Amino acid sequence: KKLNQQSARFVRTGFSLKGNKLELAKLGRFKVKWSRPLPSEPSSVTIIRNTAGQYHASFVVEIGSINIEPLRPSIGVDLGIKTFAFLSTGDRVESPGYNRLDRKTRRFQRKLARQVKGSKRREKTRLRLAKLKLKTANIRKDFLHKTTTQLIHENQVVVLEDLAVKNMLGNRKLARAISEQGWGTARTMCEAKASMVNDREVRIISRWEPTSQICSDCGFRWGKVALSVRSILCVSCGTEHDRDGNAAKNIEKSGLGLTQDSKWTKNGRKTRMSGNPTALSSQPYSEQLGLFA
Template sequence: MQTKIVDKAYSFRITPNKKQEELINKNIGCVRFVFNHFLAQSKDDKYLSYSKFATQLPKLKKEYNWLREVDSISLQQSLKDLDKAFKRFFKGLGGFPKFKSKKNNKQSYRTQYFKRSSGTESIEIKDNKIKLPKLGWVKFRKSREVTGKIQNVTIRKSKANKYYISVCVQEEVEELPQTDKAIGIDLGLKDFLITSNGEVVSNPRTLSKYENKIARLNKRLAKKEENSNNWYKVKNKLARVHEKVANIRKDFLHKLSTKLIRENQTIVVESLKVKNMLKNSRLAKSISDVSWSKFVDYLSYKAEWYGKELIKIDTFFPSSQLCSECGYQKKEVKDLSVREWECPKCHSIHDRDINASKNILQQGLQLQLASR
């Protein structure tokens, strides 16, 4: 079986001591300051390259001594993030870079692995501890072994005041054994997905299970004086619930995507324009909760890693309206309330979603043949 080198990330919760917590928070503030400082400079004059701004960092550190207390590599990474944002803007792939806010942006910083001339490494893992620049050895909840060559580590503080690391490595991955199985997938809200072989995976509706608790906490938060100790306590509890919902959803998507990749050689899905679908205020909450885009992203990179094929068909392909037996198109089936219908040409009886997944598979296989 073939092997390939891939970029892979391992995420863990860390348990820093008080001194390390303070330094992490200070580091997050410093990378935000550097990003905003040079963004403001770019607005006043014009954007310079990463290298031009990087040469100005030593002068900035002399002006603001507290910048010397944190990981210097993380400050350079912040400039690289600004450079990337400007390059995307110049290519028309995004808007003009925005200032980072303590309230609205992700609270994190990134540091790179390097080996010193003395032979010591900037980042190391031993047992349940990880060595990070300036922080030293930090305990983390090691749920699995980290294999591969460490490239960088992102340290993040969540809204629930928990700390996490994402260890990015380059790792050798072995392709999975090839099979002759191909499957079409119809993604939905009532059921999360229906496959062309008739398998139905229920929608876990993760958010709805915690909605009452979230509503109660929101009411309590509204009654507290903003920025008071009690206000922050309730806000933290609310953040913990949202974090739990996100973790449950992520776990479900990872397990399901891995199962499909292991069992099938070819997987066919529809290309969904989720941003447009979110404009429907009646369904927006359910669509956000179901996380179709993230699920397809997981399928995409796992297929690439393990030697499988993911085929995406056009959003406007009428998968629900076509008879999977004879190809007749019945436009009335566009109405979502039609769950079962009979083909007027061949008289086959169709379940709406299973029929759609069969058509998605057939269309994907046709595209596969045409591309070869």
């Protein structure tokens, strides 16, 4: 009752911790369920109340830099929808399924819209809806924390692509699926965790880099390919690439300045390609292979 009289967010400097009890000045003692132990003595605490009526205590503590030996010097990450991340090592990171919770949320949203404002039943539905949304957000946050922590701990340089998420949400067919992934949050987490670990770096390449249009093995550029095409056969070297895997390798090379079309490299050092790729790709497949026999 004392906490309900306060605003949804307030900061307290007068507090004390005794085991699983948190004592706030002028409010009394409260039982706390710890998500993890505090690394050092806290200087202040912020009490937050969410829309579901739950209270959380956020403590400000000082922590030092972490020393962890990386397993790899660098890695490229291609973010997607069906597969959350395709790594340049060939590994896939699958995102948790939100479909069941999403259907349930939409059902309660329709129910809430039909109920009378100010009624007790509407308030009960609102709380259930808030808890469903909170559960989805917690699942996403837990997944993103684990994924970004593993990326930063295992790799010295993590290369990501600068995605125009706001523009991509204009596609009404993919807007819901894109917003559920949390690409922007993943980038923010990577950058924040890289600053906490010694000798870590997050590089962001331009969104205009043709990562899906270049062979990661030979550098041959085949041009734009429809999104429905998931596997590409390079007519120059004959290597068959997974679309996302090839893009992840090119993202890594572009971030390190090793790719031919990368803006990180100087114009004088770009590799020139002979022949006409457009004319070559317009020929029948059997004739293309015959040119490289």
